[in-house]
Amino acid sequence: xxxxxxxxxxxxxxxxxxxxxxxxxxxxxxxxxxxxxxxxxxxxxxxxxxxxxxxxxxxxxxxxxxxxxxxxxxxxxxxxxxxxxxxxxxxxxxxxxxxxxxxxxxxxxx
Amino acid sequence: xxxxxxxxxxxxxxxxxxxxxxxxxxxxxxxxxxxxxxxxxxxxxxxxxxxxxxxxxxxxxxxxxxxxxxxxxxxxxxxxxxxxxxxxxxxxxxxxxxxxxxxxxxxxxxxxxxxxxxx
Numbered sequence: 001x002x003x004x005x006x007x008x009x010x011x012x013x014x015x016x017x018x019x020x021x022x023x024x025x026x027x028x029x030x031x032x033x034x035x036x037x038x039x040x041x042x043x044x045x046x047x048x049x050x051x052x053x054x055x056x057x058x059x060x061x062x063x064x065x066x067x068x069x070x071x072x073x074x075x076x077x078x079x080x081x082x083x084x085x086x087x088x089x090x091x092x093x094x095x096x097x098x099x100x101x102x103x104x105x106x107x108x109x110x
Numbered sequence: 111x112x113x114x115x116x117x118x119x120x121x122x123x124x125x126x127x128x129x130x131x132x133x134x135x136x137x138x139x140x141x142x143x144x145x146x147x148x149x150x151x152x153x154x155x156x157x158x159x160x161x162x163x164x165x166x167x168x169x170x171x172x173x174x175x176x177x178x179x180x181x182x183x184x185x186x187x188x189x190x191x192x193x194x195x196x197x198x199x200x201x202x203x204x205x206x207x208x209x210x211x212x213x214x215x216x217x218x219x220x221x222x223x224x225x226x227x228x229x
Contacts, residue, residue, distance in 0.1 A: 001172060003155065032215045038156075044207060045219035046156065052213065089156050091214045097169045099214030101156040 004029065004090055004102035011108040017078040020105045022090030023071060028100060037066060037075045040104075041086045049088075050075060052066035078106075082102035085109040112137040114220035116208050122200075122227050128193040132206030133186075134218060139164050140184040146209040147180065147191045148216070149202040161211045162189055169211045184217075196227045 003025040013019040022029065024039075029035060033053045038046035048057050050066040053073065063078045073092070077084055090102040132145070140167035146161030160170035162180045170178050174193070182189040193200060204225055206212060208218040 034215075036213070036215050038216070045222055046216070047219075048215065048217050051215045051217075057217065091156075091216070092210065092216045097211040099209075099211065100170065101158065101160055105154040 001028075001094055001098065001100050004092060004100060006090060006102040006105045007090075008103075009106045009108065011110055012077075012080045013110045014082065015078055016080050017076060018076045018080060018109070019077075019106065020088055020090075022073040022075070022092075024073075024092050024100075026069055028092040029068065029073055029096040031095070032093045033068065034099075035066065035068055035073040036091045037064075038089045038091065039084075039086045040058050040089065046089060078107055082109050112208060112218040114208070114218060116197070116204060116206050116220045116223040117226060118225070119221065120224060120226060122196055123226060123229050124197055124227055125195055128191070128225055128227070130191045130204055130206070130223065130225070131188055132190070133188045134208075137185070137208075138184075139182060139187050139189065143167075143185050144209050144211050145189045146180065146207050146208075146211070146216070148205045148207055148219075149200075150205070151199075151202040154202075158209075159191065159193070159204075161209055198227050201225065201227045 037050040040046040126137040147159040179192040203222040
């Protein structure tokens with residue numbers, strides 16, 4: 001199992017939209033609609049933002065949305081706000097009751 | 111509200127065994143769910159270590175399987191991690207969490223505890 005591939009960093013201005021990609025293989029992202037996304041602020045525990053590709057837990061803003069095409073999943077944040085500046089991690093079920101994370105993406109709000 | 115709290119030594123010597131415990135409140139482990147451990151080396155990404163079902167069934171990351179043991183104590187509503195033969199590469203913040211090995215969904219996290227491997 002290798003970590004899912006994410007861009008090291010992305011940036012955007014307040015009010016803009018950004019998309020973070022998460023590329024896996026046909027053994028993980030490509031085979032299951034079981035991708036989740038986590039937001040992590042410095043020194044804090046990660047927080048679940050999206051699960052099962054595009055579902056939002058209660059309390060998560062609808063500015064956050066997820067999608068998937070083939071072996072690549074994406075997280076889109078619209079109407080970017082200063083509080084969205086954080087690290088974001090994708091995660092995928094990888095078969096045989098295991099799951100793997102992406103390497104993480106640092107989002108900077110300019 | 112489910113809450114998780116990690117506890118254990120913050121410093122472990124190389125070649126020794128790292129041991130951590132996660133106390134769960136607001137939910138009875140025996141009621142169900144999976145309970146897992148995830149770690150994050152300083153400045154790096156997240157790595158799933160392994161999980162245990164309330165019944166005691168265990169699931170491990172293949173890359174760590176030979177060194178990891180996760181157990182559960184439903185009477186104390188807690189679960190534990192043991193990682194043997196540690197090296198400096200095992201230095202990380204260790205999180206306990208309520209997860210699901212069949213979806214990768216982690217919905218509750220502990221605050222994390224830093225474990226440093228050093229002599």
